[in-house]
Amino acid sequence: MMNYKDKIAQLLAQSVEGLEVGEIRDMVEVPTDSKMGDYAFPCFRLAKIMRKAPPMIAKNIGEKLGENQLFAKVECVNAYVNMFIAREAFVEDIVKEVIEKNENYGKSDLGAGKKVIVEYSSPNIAKPFHIGHIRSTVIGNSIYKLYDCLGYDTVRINHLGDYGTQFGKMICAYRRWGNEEDVIKQPIKALLSYYTKFHVEAENDPSLDEEARAIFTKLEQGEPEEKRLWQWFRDESLKEFSKVYGMLGIEFDSYSGESFYSDKMPRFVEELKDKKLLKASQGAQIVDLEPYGMSPALITKSDGSTLYITRDIAAAVYRKEHYNFHKNLYIVASQQNLHFQQWIKIVELLGYDWAEDCVHIPFGLVSLEDGTMSTREGRVVFLEDVLNRAVEQTKEIIKEKNVNTESIDEIAKQVGIGAVIFQELSNNRIKDYTFSWDKVLNFDGETGPYVQYTHARACSVLRKAGDIVVNRAKSGEFTPSFITGDSAYGLAKLLYTYPEAIVEAAEKYEPSVVTRHIINIAQAFNRFYNDQHVLVDNEEEKIAKVALVMAAKDAIRNGLELLGIKAPEKM
């Protein structure tokens, strides 16, 4: 497939003085309105270099360009050179390309040989998996898929919150008020209730806190009984999390959480000391980050125990030594911006030049209509409930629509859960939002079901077209002139820019770029579908149109896959 922008830049370079091809390429733009052309070149900046009025320059460039058969038409409007691509060749190339590559369309080897670590989801053990956790989980999963698609070696890490004094409290509470059966039946619910009770009781009885701290110290020292309970809580919690991960179709390569790094920290405390970065302050050990405009980072508490930041430094160094990453990505809420700035700066101060390869990818806050989420105060929406209700609602709609299918449960799952994921990945990550049932269960407009519906509709057309036509289309034997109308061409252009959207999404760590692009493809498809009849009597025309439908279907399916969403063939 030809790269049109590169080609145009080369052609322009023949009549533009004083600019490199690369600079020219960057100036080539896509007009806001397609009536003004497929590509445009503004000549304002050339006025100084070429010492002529911009419209004159545009006219000269345009006349020369117009001779090339790449274009159907070249127009000069004031200082702009507007280029209209010759549609037939373009449409033929792109549709063939997509069909031929099929599920590989959009993939590349851009990242071959480079390792990217994606840390995401990372829930706390023994705490509920609520709607707030969906963001890191789903954004991280899509970023992993984007990098995988671009040929990077990827490692998915679920950095579980499975360590800290809270586990001393948990064990303490379990011994006092817990029982085994309840934990096995409903691990998160039971453990959470013990934990909550602990906080209530500790208000009146400070000795509980002391007891908890003592238990945590034992846990750290590897006392078998404490270790056993901790391991059991962890296993049971993970089992429950796995249910949600299963529903979302999400997997990890490693569940090494905070506890994994508990014995890897003393080395860095020493190293910080050796490099004279550590300072005593109010009984604790800190790194002064004042020169960098940040508050000091607390490395060890006054009782000598370590903190979150120390574990993150240890984890980063371990990962560099163990995986030798090209990039180490952290999909963590924007609330922790300062934390990441601090520890990445400390890694830099330690002299590790790979500090800049550690990237915090923040996202905005989810709140509820009645305020921020609070597990303890009962203001919480469980992710599992959201997914289940979305699936139920989808089932209702399918029954209403009377779609004849035998696998209604499976499809309802794909559509309902897909809707939740899609919505999560529609907007820029950084936006805060307020969760609402109305919104999450609304399937009209720019939603996952809309895109999936479009895919199912395309599949339906292909089924009706029959094998002979489909096979002819697949082999690339079609007459492109039948698919050069505005609606068909608009769709083809979006198929062409799909791989660029993937690269942009990966570079920006922003899955919504892909989400938006497949919405655009779906809209263009539906416009084409309403505008043109596909299964016409004329065999040649039918084959060409079926080829376009097939290409659109493939691209939508591939795009949904990058978001972690299934593309059912019926719904």
Add this chain to the structure above:
RNA sequence: GCGCCAUUAGCUCAGCUGGAUAGAGUAGCGCACUACGAAUGCGAAGGUCGGGGGUUCGAAUCCCUCAUGGCGCACCA
């Protein structure tokens, strides 16, 4: 108090490495199912791009400033 982020149509949001008349969805209004799936499409309407300065041939986009909202700022993670 300091720092980071956000502010675009009634609502939810794209557009931000400067480029032509600022785009979608949604709500409300009007239209299109005897053709391949109406979970669809089309049309009209809807704007001081938070305010004010500045840079530029050109600013929603870059710089300064103010306002509003969110988040963070030492022994939680």
